[in-house]
Amino acid sequence: MKVTFKIWRQEGPDDKGAIRAYEVDGLTEDMSFLEALDHLNELLVLKDEKVIAFEYDCREGICGQCGVFINGRAHGPHDNMTTCQLHMRSFKDGDTIVVEPWRAASFPVIKDLIVDRSAFDRIIEQGAFISSKTGTAPEANAIPIPKEVSDRAMDAAACIGCGACVATCKNSSAALFTSAKINHLNGLPQGRAEEHKRVAEMTYQMEIEGFGSCTFTGACEVECPEGISIINIAEMNARVTKSKVFG
Amino acid sequence: MALNQLFFRKTIIAATGLFLCIFLVVHLSANCILLLPEETARSLYNSYSTTLRESPLIKIVAYLLYLSIILHVVFALLITIANRKAKPQKYVMNSSRENSTWTSQNMGLIGTMILLFIVVHLANFWARIKLGMGDAVGLDAAGNVDVYEVTSSLFHNIYYVIFYTVLAIPLALHLHHGFKSAFKTLGFYHKKGLRIVAKIALVYAIVMGVGFGIIPFIVYSK
Known part of the structure; x- marks a missing residue:
């Protein structure tokens, strides 16, 4: 499947930051959302571009590291779920997916999608x-x-x-x-x-x-x-x- | 340990809000007099309002009421400013509709509409009757100040009728969220109890919204 990611890119805490669009092909519905981001990062490496910084650890829904705002909701479109438990089957082919870091004065952005908690x-x-x-x-x-x-x-x-x-x-x-x-x-x-x-x-x-x-x-x-x-x-x-x- | 502002401010808003909720019940009950046949309504309404104005106890309650409205508004403003500061950067995309009600996300906006209503409402009645501003108010047959005439003439102006009716909608929305949240803010955490509170809040908001919204229309069509 093919989707367009619109992802918040920010070099560091003092950078202004902006949304950047990435068209990503070759995804499957079985991929977790984080795997889709991994896939995008691999493509960025091949193009010699800076990878998107995002946090994760266990990838099994218990560590609480992978928080990002997806399409206007914390951890994506489902209720009561971590980002790592979200799969690409929750999206349709051709979808645009907006990904932003947590927004709060007390959670300053460190880089891209990573905030200081x-x-x-x-x-x-x-x-x-x-x-x-x-x-x-x-x-x-x-x-x-x-x-x-x-x-x-x-x-x-x-x-x-x-x-x-x-x-x-x-x-x-x-x-x-x-x-x-x-x-x-x-x-x-x-x-x-x-x-x-x-x-x-x-x-x-x-x-x-x-x-x-x-x-x-x-x-x-x-x-x-x-x-x-x-x-x-x-x-x-x-x-x-x-x-x-x-x- | 310094005063905990996050809780102190919310407690003031919840407590004054609940007091205003009780006031509204009394207010709407009195408004129901307006539904009676004209002459009965006039004498009852005027003698009721005279009793209120002359009772020293009601005077204390009236000052409590002014104080509650002012505290409710001032602390809501302080909280809103602090809360905006806590989230300086908004999301490019925010689907808050999917996890919460529009009302709960916009209590400040809805409250501002109600404040606008209160200003007009006070100018219509309180300023004329208590402060003696605008046209002088006459007396009825029993010698009471003819508040009924003030009400009736106002509600024979279709623009005021529409204004009063439309503004009953934000009132109902504000009461629905405010009533049930006030209990949680004040520390009521009984699970089943909160479910009952939520139901009461819905019924209360509908009764208040419909009640305050429809009476001007009935008076208009009398």
Whole structure:
């Protein structure tokens, strides 16, 4: 199949950048989207042109590295999917596919489609961990946790930090990411000792990094590859109030 | 730890928004008096508005109302500016229609339309009746200020009727998104509860939109 890629090219953080069009032939429907970009890069190498810089690691939908904006949506046309799990069969022969990097003041472009997501790391550093040494895994029944509670914590823990929530949010809010990390730990007994400090410091860091506020458009939960529910944000809001009162 | 602006601003918007939602229920209920036969409507409407103006309790609520509208608008403006700064570069292609509603993406625009409506609405009624601007308002047979006459004459002007009816659409859209989001902003995170809130928000928005939109037409055709 043959498609026209319109891809954001930007030499470096200070370069202005622009969309460039590439007609690519010889693709198959079985190719993943990233393989199609690999194919395009091989053609560029043969033509002695600079290859398109894009991020990836596992290519099996669990690492969260491959985030790009495809045809106006984070990770492409499907809901709840990473870019690496997107295949060319989702497009038609002759399609034009617009590929852009995540857009957010807190995610500056490094090159082409690669953005700097270290703002997320700095939020994590503020408290998305447990300070005490827990040793090896304890005996399973030593700390009884209701199934519902552990399920909710696990659902929140599924966040892979890809940044699709920030990318798709019109306000570049990191509320879904931060709430997932907070609720994961604050919902479990191990995380409870530091719950108020964690909420206060992680949400404060979110603000320092320049992310916007959540206005509940709901776009983030549709684009999140792990299907993290927006209800996590409401729960985080409750925890912020709780931390102000009891923290 | 400094004040968390992201949450503080949103909390103010949600709380004032919900207060305004309650106000609208009272407002629409009073408007329903206009649907009664003319003479009954006139005396009831005028005595009701006199009671409101003379009650000290309502005076406090009225100041709360002015404050709520101002805070809602000012904080919405502050948030919008901060949010624009958070996303300085827009996408060349953005298919936000596929993951969210138009309303949720354009609350600022819709809110501005409602603000425009409020300015005209206050000029029509509040400025004339409370501030005494424009033509003097007469008294009815019972000696109450004839607010009914002000309303009725305004809604016999087809341009105002159209203006009031059309602007009920952004009101309904704004209420639908605002009502259900306010609960989440204020930290209500019960899954089933939120589903019920969403349903109530839809019914509430329809009732308010249709109610405020249709009454001027009924008065016009009376």
